[in-house]
Amino acid sequence: MADPTAPTTYLAFLRAVNVGGRTVTMERLRALFTELGLSEVRSYIQSGNVFFRTDEPDRAALTRRIEQHLEEALGYPVPTMLRTVEEVEELLASDPFAGIELTPDTRHCVVFLSEPLPADLELPRSTPKGDLEVVSATPGAAFVVVHIINGRPAGNPGAAFGKTYRGHGTARFLHTTVKILAAAKKE
Structure with a gap:
């Protein structure tokens, strides 16, 4: 059983990253997530898949905060779908x-x-x-x-x-x- 006080690992599935002329390096994307105070930020391939850990309990507020920060930094909206490792495991x-x-x-x-x-x-x-x-x-x-x-x-x-x-x-x-x-x- 998972420790309820442990930080959650999220997978952020980003829309509109590295398509249609909206190019961002994964290094820059990881830096943007790190600027939000998220920990252990990593990415996978160039299509906007970012993993991180946080103890923020409100997923909706976290999603809004990520989307706002990405839009301010990149100049265009980046809809963000957050899922836990467990949720993706269950889905598969x-x-x-x-x-x-x-x-x-x-x-x-x-x-x-x-x-x-x-x-x-x-x-x-x-x-x-x-x-x-x-x-x-x-x-x-x-x-x-x-x-x-x-x-x-x-x-x-x-x-x-x-x-x-x-x-x-x-x-x-x-x-x-x-x-x-x-x-x-x-x-």
Whole structure:
């Protein structure tokens, strides 16, 4: 059983980092998190995955503080989805793509959500083009099959939620999520 007084290790999944001309080095990103007083700050690959420890009890306030600091420093909003190591372990252990074959023409994506999907969104759900399919969701994540078209993954997996979704999401391939978790667990 985890010590309730011990600092929490968070994985910060950042949206809009190193895409669309919004470039930031991981060294700079780690420095920005350290400036917030967060400890043991590390990162994994260039797509905005940061791990850190903190004893701050209010995740929503911490998220707002991170987002505000990143926007002030970088000049653009960076929606941030915070998850604990345990939450990501549980997500992966749930085997959200069970029974869905991974083929050379598909990718399995986890979309970390800032808000749950609308309650009236029926799943599974495909985009009109059939290039994205939301197969299931939890309050904090949606699981999307992305089809490869002309050698590239179809558009933004969040597009499969429709216009009624007002939150933010950031996608990671399932195999990358496994690697991110393993990196976060290293001491």
